[in-house]
Amino acid sequence: MASQSQVYAGAFADPVFAAQSVFRCLMDGFARPGTIKHIETTSAPPAPLGVAAGAVALTLCDHDTPIWLTSALGKSAVPQWIAFHTGASATVSKTDARFAFIEKGAAFPGFDQFSLGTQEYPDRSTTLVIEVEALTGGQVLTAKGPGIKGETEIAVKGLPDVFLGFWTANRAIFPRGVDLVLTAGDRLVCLPRTTRLSLKEA
Structure with missing residues (x-):
């Protein structure tokens, strides 16, 4: 059972200013896919939800946005914490969720299990908010698409081997598909469905 301190504490100290700051960070991140963004105003969500993921939840979730949580998150104080601070409720249906949160080290569900839009x-x-080990130091992928001048590289550490296949299939059904926010600590990288990823050529 979650303690009251876990549920009631850890939100933004200045909710309006902080939410605006995080929202700008996210919008800039989606406008410039692959760019590592630093969230300057953070939260302290219950474990195992990460700092940046918690800030995203506080900023984007409300009573009209059902959320899906992994089993570990669902069994923690996270559902009550998000519900108390945002009004958003958890759903067991991936296709009903507007946002999905996946903690570091958790298995990735197939992207096509979620709502892909019409x-x-x-x-x-x-929108999937996925915490990873780090946003640098991983396998190098080349990213191309809107918001990227020519091409850029991302090297996220902690992505499963199936990630690129999942993303390629997701990109193939454009304009449908999921968008991703990859988080690590107080940093994040946004990957809209318009971004094309491939292994960097040797």
Whole structure:
């Protein structure tokens, strides 16, 4: 059972200013895919939810945004913490979720298990917030697409071997598909579905 201190504490000290700051960070991150962004105003969510993921939840979730949580997150104080501070409730249905949160080290569900939007309303898809080991030091991928001048490289550490296959399949159904926010500590990288990823050529 979650303690009251776990549920009630750890939100933004200045909710309006902090949410605006994090929102700008996210918008800039989606406008410049692959760029590592630093969240200057952080939260202290219950474990195992990470700092940046908690800030994203406080900023984007509300009573109209069902969220999906992994089993470990669902069994922690996280559902009550998010519900208390944002009004958002957890759903067991991946396709009903507007946001999905996956903690570091958890198994990745297939992206196609979540809402992919429709041709008419592609924005009705799930955004996945996934914590990884680090945003540097991993396998180097080349990223191309809108918001990227020419190409850029990302080297996220802690992505599973199936990630690139999942992402390639996701990119193939554009304009449908999920968007990703990869987090590590107080930093994040945004990957909209428009971004094309490939292994860096040797």
